[in-house]
Amino acid sequence: MAEKERLDELTGTREDLASIKNEAFSTVESCRTQEDIEAARVKLLGKKGLITGIFKSISGAEAEEKPVIGEIGNLLRELINEGLQAKSETMAEEALVASLAENEVDVTLPGRKTALGHKHLISQVIDEIVSIFLGLGYRIETGPEVELDYYNFEALNTPVYHPARSLQDTFYIQREDPEHDNSNDILLRTHTSPVQVRVMEASSPPLYVISPGKAYRRDEIDATHAAMFFQVEGFAVDKGLNMGHLKGTLEVFVRKLFGKDRKVRFRPHFFPFTEPSAEVDVSCFACDSAGCSVCKGSGWLEILGCGMIDPNVLKYVGYDPDEFTGFAFGMGAERVAMMRYGIEDLRVLTENDLRFLRQF
Amino acid sequence: MRVSLEWLSDYVEYSMPPGKLADLLSLSGTAVDRVIEMGAETTGVVVGEVLEVKDHPNADKLKIAVVYDGFENHEIVCGAPNLFVGMKSAFARVGASFSGLSGGKLKGAKIRGIASDGMLCSGAELGINDDASGILELGEGTPPGTNLSDIAPTRDVIFDLEITPNRPDCMSMLGVAREVAALTGARLVPPSYECNESGSPAGDLAKVIIEDLEGCPRYSARVMTGIEIGPSPLWMQRRLVAAGLRPINNVVDITNYVLIELGQPLHAFDLDLLAENTIVVRKADFGEQITTLDGVERQLDDKTLVIADRKRPVALAGIMGGEDSEVSGDSTRILIESAHFDPTSIYLTSKRLGIRSESSSRFERGSDPEAAPHGAARAARLMNQLAGGTISRGEIDVYPRRTVPVTIDLRPSRANEILGTRMTTDEMAGILEGLEIAVEKGEKLRTTVPSFRWDLEREIDLIEEIGRIYGLDKIEEAIPVGGGLNAGLTRKQKLIGSIDDTLLAQGLSEVVVYSFMNESDLDLLRIPSYNPMRRALPVINPLTETGGVMRTTLLPGMLNTALRNTNRGNRDIAIFERGRVFLSNDPGELPEEIEVVGILLAGVRGLKNWSVETNENYDFFDLKGIMENISDVLGVSVSYKPEDRAYLAPGRSAGMFIDGDMVGVIGQLHPEIAGSYGLDGEYYFGEFMTGPLVEASRENTYKKVGRFPNVKVDIALIVEETLPASTVLEKLTDLGAELLVSARLFDVYQGNQIPGGKKSLAFALEFGSADGTLTDEQAHGELERIIKEMENGLGAELRGRINL
């Protein structure tokens, strides 16, 4: 501002130069476009411009006037340049804002997504179950779905004529004798437990194994029965394992899967390949154990079968049951999915309606 | 097993609410599936006799009955189908209260214009049983006017128990009572087997011969004379109904009652219908036949154990009686059979003949040989009390080879090791003794198992008993250390996971399909006889809805999935499945199980979006791109060559090869095949084995990246139309060696600007070197060389080049 004051002071006695000054400033002030700015620059600072005119007038001026006129010219040139520069920047900024405002987008329009697929609910449930056990130091093993009677029944302490066999209706591929079961018969495995035997045969303790896979039962298909289903089998064989380890492991598992507020209980049960055996219930998450239609009033939901591996099973694979003990457990992935999401009809899981698959 | 607590309390003096008892049983291994509250206090309901039945003037299905209640006649309206003149039923007077009224009192009413002065009730309405199909039919001997609550208590709680296969002893009131006694310490009160005998010795009246001691180790019998057949008392009927059985007459009801009470199946023969009053237990002769009580005539063979008289089979041993020795209204002399049969023989016969009965379901799991005489005596005692019979003196008991009681040694330390407990030897002995197991204390516990617990054979069986009675809830929890180095996913498992992830990321959803297909699918797909896909494994006993063979390809399952979806309006299909196919081997050998991934695409590609003008349909190159992304993720080089498949469109199918081995096929589904599955439009199907891909996968390697930009050039080459693009690309890559860092085909052109029979392929090339010293001149020199070689080697002609 010092320049402006000095200019006003110098032009105070020169009316002619003061009027040039005023015209120059109003020209700068009146600029509205970049074109105006260019025109103003020519009009004021061009070869025939007003300011150029001031410098030209120096030669004909009185000697003592010469420095004054020169200084006025310099100050004016400086102030005009600054003024035009400021004008130009303001305009550019206003133009950008105006153009952005003009091209405003509707931010509520959907984004441009790439299609993402959906993993089947059953696979998601299996992944979740398996990952809990991987975290507990387990590894994954799988086995054949078309299996020998030996692995499916006999080596699991379920010899021919054992009453437990009548519990399961089995799909057969090959029978030595149509009336009598035989350990060479070929069948579709009725559970994932044969993997236990195969893994124990092939490797030695310590074993901490989780084995998800398909199993088959010859059930007429309806809302609660499927002829093919997914089981997750787990087992551990090591020195010194007992029922307490089984309980601790499954309690952690159930509460990680269903929430840490869930309660877990163990009911003694019977399975041919474990002894002692138990079924595991989780407190109903629909009613928090008060009793409701989901848990049929009991407050509990059955979720797993388990037990200490029967010494006979260990003997079958050549382990000394006095040296190694183990536990095993198994659950149906469908049941977990159904309980968790309130699915009433199993068949939606194999219908694969895309409208169903996309929900998960 | 349905257990009436009213009945159970005859045998064990427990005192606790039903809910608590149910928990105790459930937590000790006898799961209470359901607790059924039966009935309420009944008042104003008496035995009524139907004197007359008239038509209702205004309703076809209703009748008017005149009922005598011991004091007077009442006219009532009744719609029961089993109403008849002379019938005794349960009559509720106006003002009565019973279970079905839920707290209210019965009012007089007009039904279709006719006044009804009371009502006849069904068992369900009274809470006696769950039969609502008609009104309660009472025995002839019950006098009208008798209060119903005097002859049948209607208030009861029923436990529906799940009995595990190892505990046949719990399939009886006495067995459950033993459990309750062991759990609560309450006193067990077994029923009385005392017989008030008189008259001729049983041995003079009947004779029993066992020819097959393997099949029938013991046969006990009692002989009754002077029996009067009639209905059993209502309390017994109610108990039988509560147990799920249908009352018939006093003799049959008593055999059923004792079956439920002791778990010992019985059979009553009309002694006068047995030739020479003799029972012979033997294998049937081939060609013999019997008509069983269910009215079916059955051909027998020499594997079937029968009860015969001197002439013919009169019962299928342990399974079902025969019609022509059945107790009827005229029977007076009866032989009560109470035997012990070999479980396996019963199991096999029942399975072979397809009959299951209350009797066979107990024998096949194993019965208590020592209980056989008790069963006969108990039935005889009840027939004496309730059917007017005389018990002949003495019992018949053929039992030549006595069963030796089982002894088991138990190491208390072992029990604690298995259970994770710190129980004392005394605690363990106490639990076992509560289960009627005799214990001799020493360093080991020497135990003797009661005959009804034949499931206890080994030390581990006793440990289980100790654990379940001690209470699993009391066992302290611990977490094992886990598998250490062996824990976690293998590299292969992770790679399989990344195949799934890559598919999902490209918009394909996973489906889960049954592992079966129909043999006819192979014909529909036109699979030639020499193709391995023909090696389908048949299932002996398939379900019709799932198909009769194991699948050898995922295609039929995926097509059926697509069809179900298109029928439901989901026309855009992008699905995959990872699962096994099964190829048969020689007989006796397990099949090959191969994990494959199947992919099916149809309809609009990707997501429909407002910002895209036209949504394009999936085509061959979408499918191939998906496959290429998978091999890129796995770091596997897969090449594609034309490969014909009868189910794929000619000229639009390719094989996937790794090092010359085919690992999969992709292509457009043949439109005729699509049509034969009910689909129209273009479908793209690919199927590959995961094993070889994962096997060929290599860890990524590091290549230094130069600090300067690569030199980029686009070139277009004119080649023969028939020359596969992959050949040109491979040649380019080979020639490019070190300096050509990437070559990407970005355009294919045929048209006026190039000669007929030729095509133009445009490639984006990038040259570079790790040390960053490659100059423009070097790169272009290299390009010149490559182009020259392409011209010489493939007859290619440079159409143009653009330096970028």
Ligand SMILES: [Zn+2]
């Ligand atoms: Zn609930």
